[in-house]
Amino acid sequence: MAPGDVPPDDHAYRVLVSEIMLQQTTVATVLSRYGPFLDRFPDLPTLAAAGANEVRDAWAGLGYYRRAGLLQACAQSVMEHHGGAFPQKAAQLAKLPGLGAYTSAAIASICFGEAIMPMDGNIERVVARLEAFKGPLPKEAAQLRKKAQKYVMGVDTGHVAQAFMDLASSHCGANSTNCPTCPLQKLCPVQGPDALKIPQKQMKKPPIEVTWHLLLTHDGQRVIMERRGPGGIMAGMLGFPVVDGPPLGAYYAGSITHRLTHRMITAHVYLLKWDQQTDKTAPAIVKDCNRATLKQLPTLMRKVAERSGLFKV
Template sequence: MTDEGIPSEDWYMSTKAKKAKEISGKAAAAPLLAWYDKHARVLPWRAQKGERADPYVVWLSEIMLQQTTVATVGPYFKGFLKRWPNVEALAGAPQEEVMKAWAGLGYYSRARNLHACAKAVSSVHGGKFPDTVEGLERLPGIGPYTAAAIAAIAFGRAATVVDGNVERVVARLFEIETPLPAAKPEIREKARTLTPEARTGDFAQAMMDLGATVCTPRSPACNRCPINDLCDARAAGTQDLLPARAPKKPRPTRRGACFWLMLDGHVWLRRRPDKGLLGGMLEVPGTPWDERDCHRTVIDLSQGENRAPRGVAGEVLDHAPMAAEWRLVPGLVEHTFTHFHLELEVFTATTRKKLIPGREGMWVPLEEVAGEALPTVMRKVAAHAMPEAGPLFVKR
């Protein structure tokens, strides 16, 4: 606007450009849906052409796919569906069984929420998922993205679904230069302008598929893209530079030690608190994990093969489940979580004294460890403690 409140030429041009972009946004739906009809990925949770999507199946797959790849989710999804073919069956399962079946998939609060959500759908909603974004968002573990995905795919609602793949496509299509994550609101708003009123579920899945198979993070195949004539990044040659990302903070390293205690072919494990990282999962008991070195053993190398811990070892061993002849296994177990890297020392000991199972822990037969709700980092600890039995601890 000019000082007199009259639209300036720049304002007029930018408004016109915005309008044109909105029109081209809607114009993306038809070519994208035609492309999807030919090139949709075949995924175990996806309804076949002409079939109605089952809300339970859509919900289960969307929860599993959060922060996890399609390849990793596949076997877990099939296992869950075979064992618990509908939401009532899952609601009736003991939580411990659900956690065991989830072990290895990571982000374990998802499993607890999955079970809580199944119970809520079963008891409060008569076994039927709510069919609106608002209703779905009120359920445990369902955030805005998952609610939109279920509403669009299972119920045909005009909800805008924005996952990592869609973010990338939209950032390029509109050449959004603001780095992620600050660009998220803008990307969501632009994505909303693309969403058609019909075939909303197919459109959401078409955008995801385009991001996964054509508009890939590196070297997008723009010549195969059904909406390349609408793409600003392609026109400007900036597709390889987008989406821009704010520099990542370096991941801190936390350290700790854990204690592999054996008795007659059994190992002593304990359950983590329900809330927090790896909540409710089993673990090999150990020290807290922190960034200081106070839970790191100082090795006395003068003792050769029988490397005895010294220095702060006394403090480390205070966290052992019992007094025993603890031996430090050479090397470290390393595991990377989203927000930190972890290095663990592992001590082993064999005892004849039977600790009493209870809140402090339980004895688990070695051959049953793989079937327990043991997270990946603890499977690594088990394999480090008993390298010869490593395959025994790999979940199949």
């Protein structure tokens, strides 16, 4: 049984939510969002049945919003194809939407006791050093994963994974090591200065530069917004309309840069007074300029809202 006598599937659901949140968001941010998300979607059936926009809005502030849709698609897949019970092996879990090798292994080992090492960047680093592994990552991650199996055979995988994570932060860091006091020193073939050369990393591509002109049409109290389309950056999230260039007659309120994994966005912010006498377009989404609206926005849009000076917080 899982901690606190939580049924394994409920435990798996909580691990799933936390692992997906932690994929590209800091621990501090996840800590502030995890509880409210579970309050709103306490179990798999609730998440599977929720509206897509409701789930996206609850994801606001966590970034990388595609994950919200994938998390819900995963819940729906478990409900539809597995009778509401998670598959218990990592290989089957990896077939669910949004679950990569690490998350699948984490759920299978922590919740269902499978002997498989969940290989995140920290555990990869420790295993690579213990194995004097010379292959570049992530290209040869599958090879390293195979080598890691010997550390979890016949033991409690969750405890071993936790011990490796602790060692990664206490002794075996990405940029610093403390080999003389490391409890695995006698087993480690690369201890010393050479440890920092392992694992080798493949060169990353520089981010693609993207320029947005964002238009905030407002009457001082409310602002016109839109829900972004289903594909691309911040898909399905609330935001301010992106226009082709500096809008005629608009006030330029400044610019913001915002880094995503593969893109660097430069957002230019423009304010335009909303003349409701002459505007016959009937915008679909009009929001109050207040804290409640800010909470529904992805990080870049929230920065833009704050830069506009329209929002009272």
